[in-house]
Amino acid sequence: MTASAKKVRVTNDEKIVSIEQGRLPAHADVVIVGFGPAGAALANLLGRYGIDTLVLDKAEDILPMPRAIALDNEALRILQMAGLAEDAFEKIAIPRVRLQSPYAGEFGRVNTAGCLDGHPKLVTFYQPELERALRRSLAGYPNVRTVVSAEMTDFIDQGHHVVLQLAVAGGAPQTLTCRYLVAADGAGSTIRTRLGIAFGGDTYQQDWLIVDARNVRAPINDIEFTCDPDRPVPHMTAPGGRERWEFMLKPGETREQVLQPAFIRDLLKPWANADDLEIERTAVYRFHARVAESFSKGNVFMVGDAAHITPPFVGQGMVAGLRDVANLGWKLAWVLQGRAAPAILGSYDRERRPHARAMIDLARAMGLLIKPVNPAAGAFSSQLVKNLRRLPPVRPLFDELKIKPRNRFKEGLFMPRVRHPRLDRGNHLPQAWLRGADGQGAWSDDAMGEQLTLIGFGVDPQRLLSPAQRAAWEVAGGGYLQLRHRGQAGGSGWEDLTGQLVPELAPVGWAAVVRPDRVIVHDGPADRIDRLVGESLALLAGRG
The missing domain is CATH 3.50.50.60 (FAD/NAD(P)-binding domain)
Incomplete structure (x- = not known):
């Protein structure tokens, strides 16, 4: 050069x-x-x-x-x-997502309050x-x-x-x-x-106008979808006094027309006076899948x-x-x-x-609820969801978003699943709040750091490994984490203060290999830890 x-x-x-x-x-x-x-x-x-x-x-x-x-x-x-x-x-935690239609009122409500894995x-x-x-x-x-x-x-x-x-x-x-x-x-x-x-894949046929604004006088606290076939409107709050509206364009409306300030002012009238807002961005998009x-x-x-x-x-x-x-x-x-x-x-x-x-595919399905193709479809779909939510076995699919596909792999860099698993190989290990021997707290992800981690549930995994396997594990970038249930005698390692990881495993003495992205590679009884580590190392070597 x-x-x-x-x-x-x-x-x-x-x-x-x-x-x-x-x-x-x-x-x-x-x-x-x-x-x-x-x-x-x-x-x-x-x-x-x-x-x-x-x-x-x-x-x-x-x-x-x-x-x-x-x-x-x-x-x-x-x-x-x-x-x-x-x-x-800066972030704003959203407690709920609401779906409403002119035919069934509020027909869906997703509970997004609270935390998962510490977030x-x-x-x-x-x-x-x-x-x-x-x-x-x-x-x-x-x-x-x-x-x-x-x-x-x-x-x-x-x-x-x-x-x-x-x-x-x-x-x-x-x-x-x-x-x-x-x-x-x-x-x-x-x-x-x-x-x-x-x-x-597909490109949606409808254009959407996105309006981002600041200085909203009475901001909403959640995300709401107005599922009206005439003009569906997602609406949400954001940090810094911001809100966003997304308006689907009707047949015959052009990009040039909908980007005019007067047109945007009319669209926003049900929610705000556009003259009081600072419009940060307006753009016309066509969504893709x-x-x-x-x-x-x-x-x-x-x-x-x-x-x-x-x-x-x-x-x-x-x-x-x-x-x-x-x-x-x-x-x-x-x-x-x-x-x-x-x-x-x-x-x-x-x-x-x-x-x-x-x-x-989930986003496509949600899109059918948000933008029904005609009034009949809108009335049918919103009433159907409203009725299904009355059934206790079905309600969590909507209200707790259990319908959302889990980030759990069918195949990949982990050992095959067993029939009655204690840990779900190919899935992500939950994150728990831990307390160290020094009394300081930490999230389990931070305790694991950037390494491959050999976790001992109720046991010290490092002491159980043979010298040869310990050396091979560390050459492969492996570290260790000992977890015990809250109040367990011994005083070494980390206590699981939330009870998310340890209680079922600690009494029997269990071990697991977890990737740096927190995916469970392998697990088994602690007395077979050499085999567990050996098989995990074979996977890394491309021999699995």
Whole structure:
């Protein structure tokens, strides 16, 4: 690479450092193309794992507009794993989601109050604040570099590495190599297109007008859907005195027409006087429901909207991208650090794609409730849901959102399930509040950290391992966690103060292997711990 006197902008978060183009890295272990939430979250995870990472983005800065607006407890847990503090960005916990129609009144109500795995079940947020928090966090990782105003123009996967061509604003073209390339470049991903990966699914026929506003005098406390076939309207609150409305356009209404201030003023009349509001954004969108036929090809992987686009009706668009990076990040790190075989990377597609598709199917179904095709369909569907909710066995499917597909894998990087399991392999270990021997409290995810974890329930797993297995486990990046039920004698390890993890397992002495993304790999009686660890290590070596 020839040195040049021209400058480019290289940034870790908001701190911009000008460097000569000739000093841009010639190689990085992982290059992430796209610095949106999914790309930034992955960069933070790789930063925590110590991976040499370069993030590229063609934009100069964060887009200062609200876009994604909802996160669930799973997404917040992943952001916790990525190192974000609970107060890193502002959130509003949503106690309920209400569905109402002109035919059946309030026919549905989803209870989203309370917490799961240490986080609110549902929050709204302001996307630019989250993106800035993720970029600020990157400043603590010297192994992660970011380059803005730079576009990847071409790439070639040569098997042992990927060659990238870059166009940097104001400078000469650049070439660099990486071991793995990650496409976080959005729904119109040029990387996915150049790989020839089909992006199957549907584009909705209706356009929607999105209106984001501030200074609402009497903000709502929840999320409400007006399911009127004449004009359905989702409406929700957000931090900073914000609210959002989404209006489906009627036949004959044009983009130019609905973006006029007078038209928007009339639409908002049932809720607010538009003259009192600060309109932050108005935009016309057409929603999509699409999934790539594969989330990877060779040394190239896709995350977020590059891999799937979800209709917004269940608030799972950004959440799905965060699930992607939690699944992929540690696998890339373990392979690059020689702790696992490259074969494990094939499990990313096998684990993530079915769940992404299931969430899109749920969003489609929710869309049929929110935007019925005609009054007859609207009256039928709303009354049907209202009647079904009266049945005790069915009510939790709606009110507690038990209908939501669990992020539980059918196949992937874990041992086969057994008939009467104590732990659900391929599912995520719940998060519990723990107390250490020093009396200090911590969440179990923080106690596990970024490593593979061998957990002893009621026993010390490290002492039970043979010296040979202990050495092999630690070479593979394994750590230990001893859990005991509250008040259990012994005084070592962590007490499970919530009773979510230990009570059924501690008395019999149990052990489990848990991945850095908190997926349960294996479990069994503590007296068979050497075998349990050996079989888990075989999985990492690609022999499972």
